[in-house]
Amino acid sequence: DAKTTQPPSMDCAEGRAANLPCNHSTISGNEYVYWYRQIHSQGPQYIIHGLKNNETNEMASLIITEDRKSSTLILPHATLRDTAVYYCIVRDLNYGQNFVFGPGTRLSVLP
Amino acid sequence: SQTIHQWPATLVQPVGSPLSLECTVEGTSNPNLYWYRQAAGRGLQLLFYSVGIGQISSEVPQNLSASRPQDRQFILSSKKLLLSDSGFYLCAWTPGNSNQPQHFGDGTRLSIL
Numbered sequence: 001d002a003k004t005t006q007p008p009s010m011d012c013a014e015g016r017a018a019n020l021p022c023n024h025s026t027i028s029g030n031e032y033v034y035w036y037r038q039i040h041s042q043g044p045q046y047i048i049h050g051l052k053n054n055e056t057n058e059m060a061s062l063i064i065t066e067d068r069k070s071s072t073l074i075l076p077h078a079t080l081r082d083t084a085v086y087y088c089i090v091r092d093l094n095y096g097q098n099f100v101f102g103p104g105t106r107l108s109v110l111p
Numbered sequence: 112s113q114t115i116h117q118w119p120a121t122l123v124q125p126v127g128s129p130l131s132l133e134c135t136v137e138g139t140s141n142p143n144l145y146w147y148r149q150a151a152g153r154g155l156q157l158l159f160y161s162v163g164i165g166q167i168s169s170e171v172p173q174n175l176s177a178s179r180p181q182d183r184q185f186i187l188s189s190k191k192l193l194l195s196d197s198g199f200y201l202c203a204w205t206p207g208n209s210n211q212p213q214h215f216g217d218g219t220r221l222s223i224l
Binding site for chain 1: 145155170199205217220
């Protein structure tokens with residue numbers, strides 16, 4: 001079972017920031033938070049990951065709460081091409097633990 | 112840089128026929144390799160993973176099998192396909208034992224008639 005909880009769907013206006021929440025209240029100290037997205041009929045695309053510090057790259061920002069029980073993926077200026085299913089995953093660095101994908105959040109960017 | 116290749120992109124097979132899907136990774140050595148299936152409108156289900164040549168772990172009992180004959184080659188097979196084997200099959204890799212993200216191929220859409 002996935003260790004994360006995400007809202008099933010969200011809407012965002014084009015050009016505005018999209019803030020996608022993820023709850024991972026049972027996360028342990030060794031577990032990283034990863035975000036992926038999947039556009040219809042394509043393989044999942046890696047976006048960003050982090051352990052406890054906030055992270056930023058060319059695609060998005062990842063904000064992790066101080067207690068690490070939740071995080072938010074931020075797409076600063078959403079475009080229509082950002083419409084996709086977004087997956088939040090926690091994974092332990094230790095040998096053998098795999099990526100478990102839950103149902104994710106379906107983000108619709110509206111014109 | 113590392114790349115992952117998965118083929119074919121689409122496949123239509125009759126019930127009872129065999130299956131072989133191939134996945135190869137370039138630009139790395141000793142990767143962890145994964146096969147996932149995604150039914151229409153559903154999340155990803157992990158089918159198999161491998162941490163080395165000849166080492167296969169199965170996550171769910173099913174009509175499918177996997178093999179890893181070479182370090183960067185992962186094959187998904189079936190002797191006799193069922194209607195329920197239809198879906199979107201994805202291969203993925205990670206560097207062995209690291210916190211680096213998993214990277215996916217473009218997938219194979221398999222339709223069983």
